[in-house]
Amino acid sequence: MTTNSIESDKQLSVEQRDELLNTLKARFEKNKGCHPNLEWVNVEARLEAHPDKLWSLHEMEKTGGEPDLVELHSEKGEYIFVDCSTESPKGRRSVCYDQAALDARKENKPKHSAVQMCIEMGIELLSESQYRELQQLGNFDMKTSSWVLTPDKIRQRGGAIFCDLRYDTVFMYHNGAESYYAGRGFRGLLRV
Template identity: 45%
Template structure:
């Protein structure tokens, strides 16, 4: 996985049907320094005219050589523990949703994981992102 000092977070192996994956398992995604108050992608960042954020999660993940968790990854992660109980987490967004201006995020409330949507240019101090290793999915 990406160097922890560089990426922040807490990389760990998560097993699913015999496959091992490296996921970020920090308890709260938005508590990782430099991983909050970011919109979804560069297009959203450039289009945000009023109060633009400092960056976007897709570009940040690419710079670290990693991918954002997608919905399937996020639900798997939530099945092995309790994460993002006080914040939310941007997720890799399907192209058809992004084409319409949206982006997806998740969190865990009431003992279950939820996947939601928002416009891609929004950002919150309580919304972070999680990474998975780009090259080592076994």
């Protein structure tokens, strides 16, 4: 496969682009409290100037993430989109943590890993602190859980961390990185 064919795979049709922009605009308007000082026209102009970012947002939407613009800390003037689905995105569940964990698993392998899916989608895995910031905007993962970026010292020992919300409290847990469950996925972040 050539570079040009890979890039053309990451292009949206006019219909896909328009549908995605309409979905994002409706979500933006519905959740104006998350970004009170921003105007959609400026966000849309930035998105249209970065078709690769639109493609990533389309992937987030397609896998059930319901990405929305949130104001996480950013000194660079970037628009930050995060998966805001109530539960961990359906199209990204039953995955282990990373490729090394997937490769290490001998039987009953999941189809994918969270870190590799992020790379393929052009997004970042939420860190624990970003996950906690997201929880300030609503109640997420009350029935599911989400892998979060795992510190190297934990990952080098075979572990990975994930978070969820129970009893009005965000909990962080650990598990073997090769584990996967129907109720565990991951949330991503996109900087535009």
